[in-house]
Amino acid sequence: MQGHDLFSLTGRLAVIGGGAGSIGRSAADVLLRLGARVVLFDITEDGLTSAAAELAPVGQVTTLCGDTRKKADIDRLADLTKSMGGVDILVNSVGVQRRMPLLEATPDDLDFIWSVNVAGVFALTQTLIRQMVDKGYGKVINLCSIGSFVGLDQKTMYAISKGGLLQYTRSAAVELARFGVRVNALAPGYVDTAMTASWIHTPEHEAEYLPRIPLGRYATVDDLKGTFAFLASSASDYITGQMIVIDGGWTIW
Numbered sequence: 001m002q003g004h005d006l007f008s009l010t011g012r013l014a015v016i017g018g019g020a021g022s023i024g025r026s027a028a029d030v031l032l033r034l035g036a037r038v039v040l041f042d043i044t045e046d047g048l049t050s051a052a053a054e055l056a057p058v059g060q061v062t063t064l065c066g067d068t069r070k071k072a073d074i075d076r077l078a079d080l081t082k083s084m085g086g087v088d089i090l091v092n093s094v095g096v097q098r099r100m101p102l103l104e105a106t107p108d109d110l111d112f113i114w115s116v117n118v119a120g121v122f123a124l125t126q127t128l129i130r131q132m133v134d135k136g137y138g139k140v141i142n143l144c145s146i147g148s149f150v151g152l153d154q155k156t157m158y159a160i161s162k163g164g165l166l167q168y169t170r171s172a173a174v175e176l177a178r179f180g181v182r183v184n185a186l187a188p189g190y191v192d193t194a195m196t197a198s199w200i201h202t203p204e205h206e207a208e209y210l211p212r213i214p215l216g217r218y219a220t221v222d223d224l225k226g227t228f229a230f231l232a233s234s235a236s237d238y239i240t241g242q243m244i245v246i247d248g249g250w251t252i253w
């Protein structure tokens, strides 16, 4: 096999849940460049329109608007991907955040974050992996976070959800390996996106966080592309249940 063939996704169909978001678009961009066809699934119609316009010059993009918390929307997505030959790669980039002190959080806040970051991802994955099982091959890539394994100030509910997603990654990997389906995760530190910009660029937080990052800066969405390429392609076929930390060294000391 040629080196570049290791990463080829020609003939593969990828679904990007949260595909209108910053990291979802970045995943879509690199998978398209490696030859995959891509379906973007997201709750925001406007976001999908702009993502599709941005990505259309790169490759074949289809969009579907829906909510991962609604079974009917997931079923519509499954019908669409089935009609396109079945999904090979699923990137779970759907995610929400509510930053607040633990003492102010309500059960509703936790329910909301859990319903999207864990239950929605669980439901979407459970439905789409049936198509991978039918093929005997597939790649699931979950967006965990450094909050999956270290404590985070004012993000307790998010950290709970991302810790749950890490355990989902590992347990699903055990169970699905027998069907040829690999389940792995990315764990970014702070990535400079719409989700984080108003938080990480305050003078107070730059002074707190940047000295903790040996590489000296926050991640950009481009910093995640190599790992998406690796985990989506046959280059990582003997890897499952793993989480690759992309944090500039934040959590190594």
Ligand SMILES: NC(=O)c1ccc[n+]([C@@H]2O[C@H](COP(=O)([O-])OP(=O)(O)OC[C@H]3O[C@@H](n4cnc5c(N)ncnc54)[C@H](O)[C@@H]3O)[C@@H](O)[C@H]2O)c1
Pocket: 017, 018, 019, 020, 021, 022, 023, 024, 041, 042, 043, 044, 047, 066, 067, 068, 069, 092, 093, 094, 095, 096, 116, 120, 143, 144, 145, 146, 187, 188, 189, 190, 191, 192, 193, 194, 195, 196
């Ligand atoms: N940005 C970071 O610093 C960072 C760090 C670690 C992990 N992550 C994770 O990466 C993922 C993507 O983050 P991002 O920065 O691109 O955020 P983003 O807000 O740009 O993208 C998330 C997308 O999910 C969509 N979405 C939300 N709820 C939905 C639902 N119920 N159904 C369908 N779509 C829904 C949103 O519309 C949005 O387009 C998230 O899971 C996030 O937790 C982000």
